[in-house]
Amino acid sequence: MMETTFSLPELIASTTATLENIASEFTPAVFASSLAAEDMVLTDLILRNKLSIGIFTLETGRLHAETLGMLDTIKTTYGYDVTPYRPQPEAIAQYVAQNGLNAFYDSVEMRKECCRIRKMEPLNRALAGNKAWVTGQRCAQSVTRAELHVQEQDEAHGMVKFNPLADWSEADVWEYIRSNNVPYNPLHDKGYPSIGCEPCTRAIQPGEDVRAGRWWWETPESKECGLHVVDGKLVRIKPVAQQNA
């Protein structure tokens, strides 16, 4: 695992400054939360500091009950309603009728089509009209995210994309969560460091890559859902400013 060279207080200060800059200079901006640990850190920083960044999640219709439960947990803890974006019912019905409910196991193409319907199309709707969006991605999460930057130009969506936790390690995330009593998805305590849709996520063994449980039947290089992909290729979006460099 990649180790950060920054202390946690430095990372918190830098990330808070990034979020404050987004809230003041990129209005309107939204945060795409997966409701997993990293995204709870950002949720806590945004809501604790009362920053003007909307929070939404992609409610794919295939999430774990524990993940859906985080919507109520956030409401109870922060008094905030995360906005769920759901897929178009007609598109789901057509995919299931033509291919079956779990056709994503059959091929990478079928998996990407399912992700396109359940994630990418709702994401495009959620991002429309915004100047910037925020994710909880970290460089150290997998081989597909090693070149992540805090600020990037997302040409596909025509806006700036921020990854304020790019330089955080997994240990930083958990130290922040524990020391600030941030609520988190109980699946993390059951061997799920990375959480996606229920049929496409499984628990991992100690020492495995943190994203090894996502689409475990595919090779590591293909493991992105399309949210950070353009024309079928993982995008190395051009860095605008490496704020934590």
Ligand code: SF4
């Ligand atoms: S993660 Fe699996 S179930 Fe969820 S949208 Fe992608 S292929 Fe479909």
